[in-house]
Amino acid sequence: MNSQAALKLQAPEPGSSLLSSEIPDRVFYGYQRLIYREAGIYLGPNKKALLMGRLARRLRELGGPSFSAYLRQVEEDAAERLRLLDAICTHETHFFREPRHFEFLENEVLPRWRAQGHPGTGVRKVRAWSAGCSTGEEAFTLAMVLRSHLPVEEGWQIEILATDLSTRVLERARQTLWPVERAREIPTRYLKAFMLRGTGSQAQWMKAGPELRPLVRFERVNLHEEHYPVVGRFDLIFCRNVFIYFDAASKARALERLVEHLCPQGFLFVGHAESLGAVTQRVRLLQSTIYTPGSAG
Numbered sequence: 487m488n489s490q491a492a493l494k495l496q497a498p499e500p501g502s503s504l505l506s507s508e509i510p511d512r513v514f515y516g517y518q519r520l521i522y523r524e525a526g527i528y529l530g531p532n533k534k535a536l537l538m539g540r541l542a543r544r545l546r547e548l549g550g551p552s553f554s555a556y557l558r559q560v561e562e563d564a565a566e567r568l569r570l571l572d573a574i575c576t577h578e579t580h581f582f583r584e585p586r587h588f589e590f591l592e593n594e595v596l597p598r599w600r601a602q603g604h605p606g607t608g609v610r611k612v613r614a615w616s617a618g619c620s621t622g623e624e625a626f627t628l629a630m631v632l633r634s635h636l637p638v639e640e641g642w643q644i645e646i647l648a649t650d651l652s653t654r655v656l657e658r659a660r661q662t663l664w665p666v667e668r669a670r671e672i673p674t675r676y677l678k679a680f681m682l683r684g685t686g687s688q689a690q691w692m693k694a695g696p697e698l699r700p701l702v703r704f705e706r707v708n709l710h711e712e713h714y715p716v717v718g719r720f721d722l723i724f725c726r727n728v729f730i731y732f733d734a735a736s737k738a739r740a741l742e743r744l745v746e747h748l749c750p751q752g753f754l755f756v757g758h759a760e761s762l763g764a765v766t767q768r769v770r771l772l773q774s775t776i777y778t779p780g781s782a783g
């Protein structure tokens with residue numbers, strides 16, 4: 487008997503699917519509700535294939551429970567819910583992603599701060615937040631740019647908070663270790679100044695150097711939660727390509743909370759496909775995808 491025939495002979499559990507194209511609507515809507523409630527991520531009906539694709543590996547690891555059985559499991563088990571969210575989210579990231587943002591810092595912001603001190607306080611301290619940091623490339627890009635332009639010899643202190651919903655990407659980010667091919671994304675002057683290349687059995691890895699590592703602190707923060715353990719205000723907030731799967735309501739709520747943490751003369755950077763015009767009135771556009779506090783009107 488071929489495997490196709492064997493598959494047809496098995497009686498599916500009610501609400502389960504043997505073929506991935508058969509995830510029942512009722513089960514899909516169960517996942518949709520749970521994921522929205524937990525993370526603010528809204529999976530519209532056209533995201534059924536995406537959900538199935540992203541869960542396939544985890545279901546295989548667990549020995550192949552049905553989508554329906556796995557939904558029951560994640561409803562009851564907080565640790566497994568984290569794994570579900572890990573699997574659902576897109577974690578793609580790069581060093582110097584959207585280079586225009588870093589050019590803006592290098593050319594328009596940091597020379598001014600270096601000359602005048604911190605806007606508002608004059609103190610030589612800068613705080614930045616990479617919110618939705620994935621595996622750390624964004625936070626360490628910021629670390630390289632800030633450290634280069636705000637040198638320690640001039641008394642500049644730099645603090646970068648890097649947060650994500652996913653514990654799996656945070657574990658990787660904390661290692662500050664990336665495949666050496668990623669070096670191509672980093673301009674040579676930064677690469678030479680701040681990154682270490684592995685040797686021998688480590689030759690395929692690149693590590694953040696000792697000057698950078700103490701600048702970045704990683705924490706788990708779910709931006710969908712009403713209260714999260716982030717304290718104080720930041721001069722720079724990068725929240726790029728995080729709200730892509732949020733709906734308008736969850737995005738608006740998360741942004742309101744984020745803007746609370748922005749210094750009056752700070753800057754908020756969002757992803758290239760994101761616009762805040764219709765979402766919050768508390769920031770105004772400086773240039774495409776770069777905002778500062780103030781009335782949009």
Ligand SMILES: C[S@@+](CC[C@H](N)C(=O)[O-])C[C@H]1O[C@@H](n2cnc3c(N)ncnc32)[C@H](O)[C@@H]1O
Nearest residue numbers: 575576578579618620651652708709710726727
């Ligand atoms: C596509 S990555 C973007 C990484 C980086 N910001 C960039 O632009 O290169 C999106 C990240 O947002 C995180 N994320 C999604 N929903 C989140 C939430 N509710 N709270 C915090 N982080 C979330 C995901 O885990 C993922 O690592």
